[in-house]
Amino acid sequence: MKSGLQEFQIIDTAQIWLAFSPEYEKHLLLLVKDYSYEAARWNAYLNRLCLNAFISWVKEYLALPEILLLLPSKDECYQLWEFLNGTAIQVGETRIVLIPTEDSIVEEFCVQREWVDIPGWEANYYISIQVNPEKHWLRVLGCASHNTIKEKAEYDEITRSYCLSRNQLIVDLNFMWIKEVIYEEKKVANNKLAQLSxxxxxxxxxxxxxxxxxxxxxxxxxxxxxxxxxxxxxxxxxxxxxxDVHDIAQDATNLTNWLQGIFDIPWQTLDELLGPRGNNLAFAWRGREERQKNIEDQAKNIPALIEILQADYNEETRLKVAKCLGAIAPGNLEAIAALIDLLNTSQSKWTRWQAAESLGEIGTGNQQAITALTAVLNKKQDDELCWQAALSLGKIDPSNPKAGVSRCRQIDLGMQLAGHPVALLVYLMPEANDKIAVLLKVHPAGKDTYLPQNLQLIVLDESGAVFDQAQARSADNWIQLSFTYQAGDNFHVKVTLGDVSHTEEFVS
Structure with missing residues (x-):
């Protein structure tokens, strides 16, 4: 949208009073819609109004030759109004933050701390703009330099804002465009932000x-x-x-973010979506999980359970004991050691699998558990065991380069599955040479034991061609597909029943 003086009429050049029409207000209100709550939409309206008015004044009244840039960019500037009040622009060598206020009587100028203290976000000058939406005018009250705000403003801990009295503002903005003044008004250096893990x-x-x-x-x-x-x-x-953009626009899911521990809202952990049985649904072995009423009461049984693992009991018993330890022994060093021994010595694939899963439940940060699970991945002897080792490693050592991740989401196929929801489960496991192994599963998400007959799970490549597919039979608990992709590859996953389908796009 082009903004010019046809929308903003200069009332007074001394203090820069600008008027706008009710029609322009209605037009602008239609543009500010991509916000999660009403206050953010109104904040975006005020900021966009001030931005357009100020740019009009700079371009057409001052006739400066410099190009005006929105910071960090146009789209990101608009997105910031979801969180902050203010707009950053660059005019030549001068960085400015515009701060609107609706107060009818303005006694102080408050700037949110983010605009002042985040390294790289500091402005040369901060401009206060009073807006009166009812009477359709706005007025530039004055400006303050970064130095002035840091050295003279009072900091409000409750609102996290720097506040100056209005009489501390410089009313005449013309001095901002003088290069000599810009160099004299060097910004106060901020400390570098600590890196967020x-x-x-x-x-x-x-x-x-x-x-x-x-x-x-x-x-x-x-x-x-x-x-x-x-x-x-x-x-x-x-x-x-x-x-909730993914529910609205069905944007692609970035799997690189997943491997960095960053997940979008529709995607949940297995426990969050499927409840306590979620992890049991991950692989073929099914056992009716006995919920522990009180972990502290059960912890007294840990020594006896460890003795069972070390004795000559059958593998089914040892498997159940390993599962029990995973539920009642978080951080218990003796239990962790016993599970590591079971993982290394058992002749049963599923007992070893259960030992790996339980280590993921109780071995957070334990170096011995991390080493044991990493060793399983290095040997690559069994696919199911490797998957569980990677997922458990992802729980106890998320930053490990071999750590796997898993997420799931409920799939809505409308009336075709009314009362019988299903869940799409996605597992990732890093491999050598920038390759990522993928395991896809579809499970019942409600109380059903079996999937609807003829439900299909389909993988499509970037061109839309079918890469692989699976179909549920009359008594299938789940269907699954597995494959490997190279970093940079994209693919689609479709769940379909009859004429209805749901498609997820994944990028890397």
Whole structure:
């Protein structure tokens, strides 16, 4: 949209008063729709109004030759209004942040800390703009330099804002375009942000619930929030998550993000979607899980259970004991050691599989467990065992280059599956030479034991050609497909029944 003085009429050049029409207001309100809550939409409206008005004034009244740039970019600038009040622009060598306010009586100028303290986001100048939507005018009240805000403003811990009294603002903006002044007004250097770990980023993204109906900026420590906001990819994930973009636009799922511990909203852990039985559904062995009523009461049985593992009991008994230890012995060094021994010595594939799964439940951060699971992956003797070792490694040592990940989501096929939902499970396991192994499964997501007959799971390559497919028979608990892709490859996964289908696009 081109914004010019046909939309904004200059009322007074001394203080830069600009008027806009009710028709223009209605037009602008139609453009600010991609936000998760009403306050964010109104914030976006005020900021876009101020942005367009200021750009019009700079271009047509000052007639500056420099190109005006939105920072970080046009789309990202708009996305930031979901979280912050303010707009950053670059005019020649001058970086400016525009801050609108609706206050009818403006006594102070408040700038959210993000615009001042995030390295690389600091502006040369911050401009206060008063907006009166009812009377359709706005007024530039003045500006303050980064130095002034850092050295003279009071910091409000509750709102995380720097506040200056209005009489500390410079009313005449013309001095901003003088290069000599720009060089004299060097910005105060900010300390470099601490790098956000993948686990921390994952927790922050998960904690930011769009049902809060407000910006999440005050829900976290500033240092962590600033690190998340300053990262372009994490910021976009957060924005998409709050808008539930994947449910609306069915965007592609980035599997590279998964391997870095970053997941989009529709995708959940097996436990979150399928309940406590979720992990049991992952592979062929089925056992009715006995829920433990009180882990502390059961912990007294750990020594006896370890003795059973070390004695000459049959493999079915040892398997059940290994499963029990995975439920009641988190962090117990003796139990971890016994499971490692079982993983290394048992002759039963499924007992070893269960030992690997239980290590993933109780061995978080334990180096011996990490080493044992890594050794299984290095040997590559059995596919099912390798998959479980990779997934368990992903739980206890997420940053390990061999760590696997898994996520699932419920698939909606409308009336075709009314009352009988299914879940798509996706497992990833890193391999050598930038290859990633993929295991896809479809399971019943409700109380059903079997999948609907003739349900199909189909993998399509980038061209849309069928790469592989599987079909449920009359009494199938699940169907699955496995393959390997190279980093950079894209593919589609389709779940279909009759004439209805659901397709997920995956990119890497």
């Amino acid at each position: 993948l686990m921390e980023a994952k927790k922050l993204l998960k904690k930011s619930d769009r049902s809060l109906w407000c910006s999440p900026r005050l829900d976290f420590d500033f240092e962590k929030w600033a690190a998340l906001l300053a990262d372009e990819n994490l910021r976009k994930l957060l924005y998409n998550q709050r808008l």
